[in-house]
Amino acid sequence: MLDPDNLYERVLSPACAEAGVEWAGFHTFRHTVASRLFAQGRNVVQVQRWLGHHSPSFTLDTYVHLLDGDLGDPLEPLRVNAGSTERPETAANGASGRILEIPD
Incomplete structure (x- = not known):
């Protein structure tokens, strides 16, 4: 040893x-x-x-x-069809471009 x-x-x-x-x-x-x-x-x-x-x-x-202190790019907003119960869409899986508006 x-x-x-x-x-x-x-x-x-x-x-x-x-x-x-x-x-x-x-x-x-x-x-x-x-x-x-x-x-x-x-x-x-x-x-x-x-x-x-x-x-x-x-x-x-x-x-x-x-570790890299850079936070990277901001997260992409979730895009869903209003009233849909399906999984939210992202640009990667074919988002329609509409952002769901959540009422106050």
Whole structure:
């Protein structure tokens, strides 16, 4: 079994010093993996499993800053035929273009 402290002192720290990145450590690698997985569009459960965290909520709490803060496009309004009991239509499934007016 490897001792992480010994491995850091004997291998990682000298390698980081030689590369000029003395601030880097084992957590830097984990953070890089999380960053790249989220950038590839992986979801929080996939990242949690890759990193071996005990729960997706822990992963999200730790790496939420990596997620895209953009809210994306606004939601499309639901379009229905007045008086219909059928499923609301969207542009994706052939909306008629009318927006249901809901009386006050």
